[in-house]
Amino acid sequence: MKKKLGIGLLSVIILLFLSYYFIVNGLPKSFSIIRGNESILNIRIPLDLYVSSNNNTELSINGKKIKEEHLKINAGELVVKGENIGSSDLKFKLFGFIPIRSITVNVLPEVEVYPGGQAIGVLIRSRGVMVVGSSFVEDSNGKRHYPAQNAGIRVGDKILEINKEPVNDKMKLAVLIQEYAKKDEYINLLVEKRDGSQKNVSLRPVQNKEGRYMIGLYVDDGVAGVGTLTFINPKTKEYGALGHEIVEANSQMPIDVREGKIIEAHISGIHSGQRGLPGEKLGTFFQSQQEIGNIEKNNKFGIYGSLYRIPENPYFKEPIPVAMNHEVKQGPAKIYTVLNGGKIEEFNAYIEKVFYQSGPSEKGLIVNITDPGLQEITGGIIQGMSGSPIVQNNKLVGAITHVFVNEPTKGYGIFAEWMIMQTRINMDSRAGVK
Numbered sequence: 001m002k003k004k005l006g007i008g009l010l011s012v013i014i015l016l017f018l019s020y021y022f023i024v025n026g027l028p029k030s031f032s033i034i035r036g037n038e039s040i041l042n043i044r045i046p047l048d049l050y051v052s053s054n055n056n057t058e059l060s061i062n063g064k065k066i067k068e069e070h071l072k073i074n075a076g077e078l079v080v081k082g083e084n085i086g087s088s089d090l091k092f093k094l095f096g097f098i099p100i101r102s103i104t105v106n107v108l109p110e111v112e113v114y115p116g117g118q119a120i121g122v123l124i125r126s127r128g129v130m131v132v133g134s135s136f137v138e139d140s141n142g143k144r145h146y147p148a149q150n151a152g153i154r155v156g157d158k159i160l161e162i163n164k165e166p167v168n169d170k171m172k173l174a175v176l177i178q179e180y181a182k183k184d185e186y187i188n189l190l191v192e193k194r195d196g197s198q199k200n201v202s203l204r205p206v207q208n209k210e211g212r213y214m215i216g217l218y219v220d221d222g223v224a225g226v227g228t229l230t231f232i233n234p235k236t237k238e239y240g241a242l243g244h245e246i247v248e249a250n251s252q253m254p255i256d257v258r259e260g261k262i263i264e265a266h267i268s269g270i271h272s273g274q275r276g277l278p279g280e281k282l283g284t285f286f287q288s289q290q291e292i293g294n295i296e297k298n299n300k301f302g303i304y305g306s307l308y309r310i311p312e313n314p315y316f317k318e319p320i321p322v323a324m325n326h327e328v329k330q331g332p333a334k335i336y337t338v339l340n341g342g343k344i345e346e347f348n349a350y351i352e353k354v355f356y357q358s359g360p361s362e363k364g365l366i367v368n369i370t371d372p373g374l375q376e377i378t379g380g381i382i383q384g385m386s387g388s389p390i391v392q393n394n395k396l397v398g399a400i401t402h403v404f405v406n407e408p409t410k411g412y413g414i415f416a417e418w419m420i421m422q423t424r425i426n427m428d429s430r431a432g433v434k
Contacts, residue, residue, distance in 0.1 A: 030104035030359060032324050032417065037110075038081045039326050049073055049100075050093050058083040059090070059105060066090070082107030111420055112319035115389040115396050116229030116241065117336030117344040118311045121263040121285030122303065124246060124255050124295060125222040128158035128192060129173050132250040133218030137206040148215045151203040153191055156251040159219070160198070161190035168258055170221045181205040181213035194253065223248060223255055226265050226283030228337055228387035230302065230399040230419060232310055234319050239293060240419040242302040242387040243399035244362070260295025260303070264311070267338050273379035273408035281339075281384030297422060300362055301414060302387065302399070304422050313344055323395040325364060325415040328354050333367070335400060337388040339377055347371040351392065352410070360421060365390070365398050365413035380409035389416075 033039040050070035053059050059066045060081045061073055070093065082088075085107050092101040131153060136144040153159075159167060163180055167173045180187045189201045205213040227242045241262070246255050265285040273279030293307040315336060333349045348371040355364050367390060369380045378385075381403035388400040396416045403411040 030106065031326060032106040032108050033080065033082055033326075034110045034321075034324060035082060035085055035107050038079050039324070040079055052091050052093075053088050059088055059107075080105065085109055108324075111233075111322045113231040113233050113322060113396060113420075114310070114319050115313055115316055115336055115391055116231055116239070116311075116387065117313055117315075117338065117389055118229045119265040119267050119281070119283055119338040119342060119384070120227055120229050120241060120292075121224070121265040121283060122227055122242075122246065122260070122295070123222065123224050123263065124260040124298065124303075125168065125258050126158070126220075126248075127168065127256040127258040128160040129167055129170050129219045129221050130248055130251065130253065130255075131155055131157045131159065131217055132220050132248055135216050135218060137208050137214040137216045139206055140209045142209075145206040146216050147203045147206055148217045151189075151201045152199075153189075153201060153203075153217065154194070156194040156253045158192040158256070159189050160192055163188050164190075168221060170219045173219060177205055177215060178213050181207075187215075218250075220248060220250075226267075226281055226285070226384045227303075228385060228389075228400075229262075229311070230387045230389050231322075231396055231416065232307060233423070234310065236424065237293075237307045237310060238304065238423045239307050240302050240304050240387075240399075240423060243401040243414040243419065244302060244386055245300045246298050246303060254300075255298055257295055257298045260298070260305070261291040262293045262295060262303075262305070263291050264342065266341050267384070270339060270378055270382070272377065273382045273403065275406050275408065278403055278405055279379055279382035279408065281382060283384060299422065301360065301419055301422050315344065315346055320391070321395045322416050322420050323392070323397045325354070325357055325417050327395065328365065328392065328397045328415065330354060331392070333390050333392040333397065335367075335369075335388050335390050337385050337400075339374075347374040349390065351390070351397075351413075357415065357418075360418040362401070362414055363412040364415040364418070367400060367411055367413045369409045369411075375409060380407075381411040382408070 050072050052070045053066040062079050087106050090103045093099050134149050136146050138144050162176045186202050186204050191201050192198050205215050208214050230240045232239045263285045265283040267281050268284050269282035271279045294305040295303050297304040330351055333351050335347050335349045336344050350368045350370045352368050353366040385400050390398045390413055398413040398416050401412050401414050
């Protein structure tokens with residue numbers, strides 16, 4: 001009898017463990033659905049499962065509304081639907097009283113945008129002057145000095161002030177060093193370290209053999225490059241582009257935007273990608289050209305701002321919906337980008353893998369360029385193609401972000417859902433909401 005009881009107890013423990021394992025590993029901590037649409041969750045459990053909700057969004061599972069009291073659900077395919085915009089917590093319990101999992105469900109308005117594809121010139125001016133390298137100062141006697149390095153200034157730091165005077169321009173910094181060094185033996189710098197902390201630094205500039213005062217640093221105050229527009233909201237004129245963060249090339253530190261603008265660019269040539277050697281678009285634009293928009297934000301999901309006019313994409317006369325990441329499937333897709341001049345072209349691609357994510361993250365897709373024409377011209381994904389929109393089933397699902405260096409036909413993409421979240425589109429019911 002004791003042996004049977006022991007076996008029975010062990011069986012119950014195993015069932016409980018398996019139920020917990022399948023639920024925890026089979027369900028995300030959170031996910032988003034479009035109001036009125038459905039999302040499918042798959043769950044396999046050997047025991048009775050119950051679910052309850054605060055019901056802020058009128059959620060239903062398999063056609064049954066979830067209320068505060070527990071609703072018994074069958075294992076298998078769970079079809080979740082939300083009628084009201086908002087956020088709710090689904091609480092899953094075994095037998096109705098053993099807590100197993102809580103899931104946050106965000107019900108969002110449907111957002112429609114124009115896919116991009118246009119080539120853009122990107123100009124960003126940083127907040128402060130970025131330290132991108134260190135060096136020595138050689139005096140008239142041939143002796144080497146390291147004033148900045150000895151004062152603790154490192155690559156990745158920013159110089160914000162000199163003698164309490166703000167500096168955002170590398171030329172202004174150089175001029176002020178000359179002026180103050182002639183008056184005083186030491187100068188005072190306000191430096192922002194890589195971790196965001198600020199520090200007052202006092203150092204003595206050294207006069208080099210040409211007679212100029214130097215502190216032994218290489219600095220920069222901005223970047224310029226070519227990328228691709230991803231989407232445009234037709235009502236707010238907000239845009240998203242690139243799908244990844246812009247960093248300073250030497251320090252690999254993100255650019256803290258003080259001001260920025262995007263300019264219409266023309267692609268004048270292509271360096272095709274090869275195994276181990278990424279290709280690139282050769283773009284031309286001039287700072288004197290009329291800007292088409294500003295840059296308000298630069299983060300790991302791309303650059304964002306507002307357009308002064310909406311450029312055309314000939315493939316989309318009307319805006320299309322933005323897909324939630326659970327709607328994206330392995331299979332054929334289209335990408336849009338410019339290879340010559342300013343003309344957007346459509347190319348075939350294949351979404352090989354989808355990494356379903358419960359919160360904003362990079363690298364949600366693996367995309368394979370299958371279009372023979374694009375492969376012949378570029379070899380696959382190349383620099384400057386970042387931000388090229390990916391469309392599947394007439395929905396914007398993401399953007400190209402990175403190439404696989406050793407397999408240039410393949411690369412990563414970011415979900416459009418996370419890019420949209422960086423804008424005010426989802427927070428404004430007037431902005432493209434149906």
